Amino acid sequence: MQTINVNLGERSYPIHVGESLLPQAGELMRRAGVGERVAVVTDAKIAGLYLKPLEESLHSSGFKVATVLVPEGEEHKNLATVSTIYDRLVGERFDRGSALVALGGGVIGDMTGFTAATFLRGISYVQVPTTLLAQVDASVGGKTGVNRPEGKNLIGAFYQPRLVLIDVDTLQSLPQRELTAGLAEVVKYGIIADPALFALLEENLHDSTALSRELLVHVIAVSCRIKASVVEKDERESDYRAVLNFGHTVGHALEALTRYETYLHGEAVAIGMVQAAAISLRERLCDKAAFERIRRLIFRAGLPAEIPSGVDLRELLKHMEVDKKSTGGKVKFVLCRGIGATAFHWLSPAEIVAALQR
Ligand SMILES: NC(=O)c1ccc[n+]([C@@H]2O[C@H](COP(=O)([O-])OP(=O)(O)OC[C@H]3O[C@@H](n4cnc5c(N)ncnc54)[C@H](O)[C@@H]3O)[C@@H](O)[C@H]2O)c1
Ligand SMILES: [Zn+2]
Structure with missing residues (x-):
């Protein structure tokens, strides 16, 4: 595993890159001080491929895990989908100490980051990017946001993640x-x-x-x-x-x-x-x-x-x-x-x- 530190004062965070990292996610998130209640945001396709090993790891490290499935695709990267995530977080009584985990490509990452930036004026989130584009670009740097009919990424916030976990094995299923x-x-x-x-x-x-x-x-x-x-x-x-x-x-x-x-x-x-x-x-x-x-x-x-x-x-x-x-x-x-x-x-x-x- 290689670790890169993003040095931004109190907003600093590590990026871990390696093979077989999903099974270590729980331990690495604990080490980064992520609170014990987490919601994994992903789409059905990615969930079918990678949710199980991630959840198992989180459970075995003592995390309480909810899963929020959002519809797949750029056309759903909008405020309507974010609103459905808020609904679940409110329903599950998530608080300031809870965290989100974005499991997916840049669409999931941008939207989950934006939800984390705005829910309760900001809760922690973790990026677990599963496309090469998200691994080398979208998951790093804290640009979060959603699209409007008038244009892409018109609504958004700069909001850094707590941790980025890049498991290269997830690329094996990528077209x-x-x-x-x-x-x-x-x-x-x-x-x-x-x-x-x-x-x-x-x-x-x-x-x-x-x-x-x-x-x-x-x-x-x-x-x-x-x-x-x-x-x-x-x-x-x-x-x-x-x-x-x-x-x-x-x-x-x-x-x-x-x-x-x-x-x-x-x-x-x-x-x-x-x-x-x-x-x-x-x-x-x-x-x-x-x-x-x-x-x-x-x-x-x-x-x-x-x-x-x-x-x-x-x-x-x-x-x-x-x-x-x-x-x-x-x-x-x-x-x-x-x-x-x-x-x-x-x-x-x-x-x-x-x-x-x-
Ligand atoms: N925040 C930033 O700095 C930043 C930078 C670049 C791009 N972006 C955003 O990223 C988005 C594009 O991200 P993307 O290219 O990752 O596309 P994407 O998130 O739409 O993912 C592409 C497709 O691959 C599927 N998928 C994801 N991981 C998979 C895997 N491991 N195996 C099989 N299928 C998988 C997804 O379900 C989706 O259908 C755009 O919305 C763009 O605006 C953000
Ligand atoms: Zn680009």
């Missing part, structure tokens, strides 16, 4: 496409902060098949360390935390333009990262060799790299301009300075279009 999409965020960490991680992926991602469990533990731990150090510098995204949005300006625009039906998040981000690298090349921040390495690794990971010819670039730009990060007709882009460092540039639509790759 290959979801696993590959999660790899996009890992590649992102290499590009923005860690040439060694990038090189390790180059050596080991010969095709889109999964990395070994040992390597997964390492790669996830390194990713969490990078995210943690960004969050430690800028917890509430006043500025610097936006480096984590590398590839996301084009990625989010592509997701929105295709009404979230065509791409998984990581797939859109993969395309967005190649575009950001192409813009970096054009802005002379990144040389041709680094750009080619980025494009090749994304391709080798089994991820898409180009904007499909059917996409209208002007429409794509419109979606970038309504992005939270834009003002004054220019869009704030996170660019890469080769592999392992970033820079922010304000770019006009013309500058963006000139670099985009089909």
